[in-house]
Amino acid sequence: MRDSVDDFPDDDIDLLSSPVTLPNGVTIPNRLAKAAMEEGIPGGLPGRRHRKLYSRWGKGGWGVILTGNVQVDASQSGTPFDLRFNDDPHTVPRFHELHESIIPPHYAGPDAPLTLVQLNHAGMQSSPTFSMCRAPWIPSVAPVSARPDLGSGPVAWAMARTLWPVPSRAVTDLAEWLDIAGRFVDAAACMEEAGWGGVQLHSAHGYLLAQYLSPLALKINCSDFIAGGLDENTSAEIIREIVSWRLVDLLEISGGTYTNPMFTASSMSPQNPSPRQSLFAHFTAALLPTLPAPPYGPAIMLTGGLHDRALIASSLRNKACHLAGIGRPAAVVPDLPRRVLLNRELDGSKARIAYDIPHAEAARRLLNAQIFAPRTPRPSKPSTRPRRWASHTSSCPSNPSSPSTASFISLDDPECTCAENEAIERASNGSGVKLVGAGIGTTWHEWQMARMGRGEEPDLELDWFRGLATETLWQTICAGGPVNWLKRWWGKDW
Ligand SMILES: Cc1cc2nc3c(=O)[nH]c(=O)nc-3n(C[C@H](O)[C@H](O)[C@H](O)COP(=O)(O)O)c2cc1C
Numbered sequence: 001m002r003d004s005v006d007d008f009p010d011d012d013i014d015l016l017s018s019p020v021t022l023p024n025g026v027t028i029p030n031r032l033a034k035a036a037m038e039e040g041i042p043g044g045l046p047g048r049r050h051r052k053l054y055s056r057w058g059k060g061g062w063g064v065i066l067t068g069n070v071q072v073d074a075s076q077s078g079t080p081f082d083l084r085f086n087d088d089p090h091t092v093p094r095f096h097e098l099h100e101s102i103i104p105p106h107y108a109g110p111d112a113p114l115t116l117v118q119l120n121h122a123g124m125q126s127s128p129t130f131s132m133c134r135a136p137w138i139p140s141v142a143p144v145s146a147r148p149d150l151g152s153g154p155v156a157w158a159m160a161r162t163l164w165p166v167p168s169r170a171v172t173d174l175a176e177w178l179d180i181a182g183r184f185v186d187a188a189a190c191m192e193e194a195g196w197g198g199v200q201l202h203s204a205h206g207y208l209l210a211q212y213l214s215p216l217a218l219k220i221n222c223s224d225f226i227a228g229g230l231d232e233n234t235s236a237e238i239i240r241e242i243v244s245w246r247l248v249d250l251l252e253i254s255g256g257t258y259t260n261p262m263f264t265a266s267s268m269s270p271q272n273p274s275p276r277q278s279l280f281a282h283f284t285a286a287l288l289p290t291l292p293a294p295p296y297g298p299a300i301m302l303t304g305g306l307h308d309r310a311l312i313a314s315s316l317r318n319k320a321c322h323l324a325g326i327g328r329p330a331a332v333v334p335d336l337p338r339r340v341l342l343n344r345e346l347d348g349s350k351a352r353i354a355y356d357i358p359h360a361e362a363a364r365r366l367l368n369a370q371i372f373a374p375r376t377p378r379p380s381k382p383s384t385r386p387r388r389w390a391s392h393t394s395s396c397p398s399n400p401s402s403p404s405t406a407s408f409i410s411l412d413d414p415e416c417t418c419a420e421n422e423a424i425e426r427a428s429n430g431s432g433v434k435l436v437g438a439g440i441g442t443t444w445h446e447w448q449m450a451r452m453g454r455g456e457e458p459d460l461e462l463d464w465f466r467g468l469a470t471e472t473l474w475q476t477i478c479a480g481g482p483v484n485w486l487k488r489w490w491g492k493d494w
Contacts, residue, residue, distance in 0.1 A: 012313035012351075013342055019063075020322050021295040022249040026197065028299070028323065029111045031316060032337045033064035035252075035303045035325040036118040036200070036219070040446025041453045042476070043082045045094040049453030050083070051101035056452050057330065058102035058113075061338030064250075064301075064323065065102055065113045069120035069202050072183040076140060077133040078122035081446065085119070085187040095194035116250075117191045118219070119184055120202035124148055127163040141176075142168035155368070200252065218242065219252040219303075222283040232283055236290075243291050243298060252301040252325055253287075255280050264441055266305025268328060270354040278305045281320040288319045301325045309341050309351035329353040331445040332458040357444045358463040364440050440464065447471040 009015045021027045034057050041049045057065050071077045074084040085091060095117070103112050124142035128134045139145075147164045150156040171177060188199045203220045220242075222235050242248055254263045266279055284302050291297045303325025306312050312324040329336050333353060340351055447467045448458040 008317050012309050012348065013344060015313050015316055016309065016324075016337075017342055020299050022299055023246065023295050023297065024249045025295070026114060026249070027110075028063045028114050030061070030063035030337065030342070031312070031323050032062055032341060033301055033303075033323045033325045034060070034062045034066060034330045035327040036066040036068055036202070037327055037331060037449065038068035038079060038081055038446065039083070039453065040081050040443075040448075040450040040471075043077065043080055044084055045086075045088065045090055046083055046098040047094070049450070050098055052455055053334075053449055053453040054098055055101040056334035058104075059338075060330075060335035061111075061342060062113045062330075063337075064116060066116045066118050066200060066325075067098075069118045070187065072119055072121050072187045073180070075134045075138075076122050076126040077131040078120070078125055078127075079130065080132050082120075082122075082131070085183070085190060087186075092190055092194050095191060095196070099195045115197040116200045117187075117196050117198075118200045118202050119187050119191075121180060121183070124168040129165065130163055136165045139166045139169040140164070141171050141180075143170060144168070145170040198249070200250070218248050218250075219254060221255045222253050222280045236283070236287055239287065240290065248298045250301055250323070251298045252303055253280050253284050253321075254303050254325075255283075263304055264328070264438060266307075268307070268354060268441070269356045271356065278302050278311075278315060278320070280304055281315055285318060285320040288321075294322055299323050303327060307353050310348050311352075312341070328441070328445050331448045332460060334452065334458075355460050357441060358461065360440050360444065360464050363464040363468075367440070443467070443472070450475065 009018065016032060017030045019027050019029055020031065039050060039053060041047075041053065054065070054067075068081075068083060069078065070083040070085055072085050074086050077084060099115055102115055122131070122140065124140050124144075124146065125148055126133065126140040128136045128138060128140075145167050147160050147167050150160045150163075171180075184201065191199050201218050203218055220235065220239060222232055239251065243251070280302060284300055288300060291300070299322040301323040302315060302321035304327075306315060306324040306326055307329050315321050315324065326336065332355065333339060336353065340346060340353060343351070444462065444464055444467055447462060450471060451458055
């Protein structure tokens, strides 16, 4: 087993193409995982558009393909686009067809990806008015009674009360927790029957998780980046405890919540290159040596900002992860492994993906009611602000190098990059309504997935305001959405 004996290939493509075997004996054909992304297609059970979209990923050369989150309680969904598990008799057949859109029937080639369904319960973040999954006066369920913190100011106050007219209801009754646990178990059994390789429990990004199932995979935050939330020390302790149970085969590390979206904090822009390491790599690099390597322990999947062949290779070599989770780029280049990361015709400097979302910054300022506020100046020289989340404090000595000449920084290395700090600043400190920061980029990528669901190509030129008009107002609200929802309702859109 390569990871156990430090025998990594010198060539980056060979390294990214190398298989990894999980404790349950399943071998993943390569190190590239399409991370979970809610598809931006009207939710419920998977339909024709989901199959079109997933067939694009199926042909993309991924080692693992995760679905977007599938809600185990349809009345506690996160968005109107979430796939939902329920006891409808169509559930198993629809998820089976979705699986066949990734791996055609009877295909058992060694390069077939591991397919995982991400199961989720949105907990406190389930908004009745946005997700339209229950009456506005019915609260979400959570460990405490509260509303998600959208930031300060009158806009944030009004938005929080529009999205959550009533605060969440604290679940204190054991029977109710067991009922929630039962939904995860039922959903997992359904996905097994439908042919999926396993399930991932979504225990990151501020959602609810009940830890009672023996999952194949788990997604967990290294830190919630909010006061009173999970911090890195607690997260490391929890992870070590979970690993000691020997029940989890794949563990994905992320960070932040939808009110402080650290998980999408790394820049996609060619003008503002990603840091020299994934935002959470300092955490996994410290954690990995303390855990048994696969196949004796779970494969650690690191997600967030790994959009560059050299960066992924250095993260693998430096033992920050065993698998690289890739989210946003998979929504615009569904065959990213085949076309870019594993493509020998592209040399290292070109084997990366970076793009700007046209007018995203204007949208953010407009939606945050900051149109008249002065623009935040780009720092002309390196910031000297200390890292907030690392266990050591240090200043940025130099500008970050280009990601194409990726180098790796471990926890012991006192160096940090300005880009890392900027990313954290953007995600955690932005004034206005915090949710808006996550929403701008997320919706644009959802529009791209919705385009693929309709059989169209992703459109990197899609201006954010044009997307709002064509995708959200026209396709989702005025024309496409209601028609699709009605077709679904009548069972005509399968
Ligand atoms: C459009 C969109 C939808 C997402 N939906 C989910 C989801 O359903 N479940 C989840 O765990 N993470 C979700 N994420 C987060 C991604 O899995 C990933 O952690 C994040 O995009 C950072 O990775 P990246 O830098 O490669 O994009 C979503 C992200 C985006 C952009």
